Amino acid sequence: MRRYVYRCTVCRTTSPVVHHLEDLAAAGEGHRLAIHGGHIPDAEAAGQVDRLGRWYASLGPLIAMHARIADGLSDLRDPKGIGHPFWASAAATLALGSAAALIFGLISAAL
Numbered sequence: 001m002r003r004y005v006y007r008c009t010v011c012r013t014t015s016p017v018v019h020h021l022e023d024l025a026a027a028g029e030g031h032r033l034a035i036h037g038g039h040i041p042d043a044e045a046a047g048q049v050d051r052l053g054r055w056y057a058s059l060g061p062l063i064a065m066h067a068r069i070a071d072g073l074s075d076l077r078d079p080k081g082i083g084h085p086f087w088a089s090a091a092a093t094l095a096l097g098s099a100a101a102l103i104f105g106l107i108s109a110a111l
């Protein structure tokens, strides 16, 4: 389940989380029409966030990968919830650590 938010930096407000791109476009358009008379605020932003409300675009690649795995695991139990249960975060860390160990082992074996 993907999560998106619209952020108006002029009003310093963020829309509630929506789960479809069409709803994200409607949230942005609705805000522009209601508050700004249809004008587009400078530096407005819209994008995907993780279950903790962090923008994926602002995360580093490793943290973003961890967040995607933890989000996917958390969505198995609670598709529209927020936050990561401890087991999902731990499993994501274990998966990334295992992948890194496997790659390191393969490189070591090849050399």
Ligand SMILES: [Zn+2]
Pocket (backbone or CB within 6 Å): 008, 009, 010, 011, 012, 031, 035, 036, 041
């Ligand atoms: Zn605004």
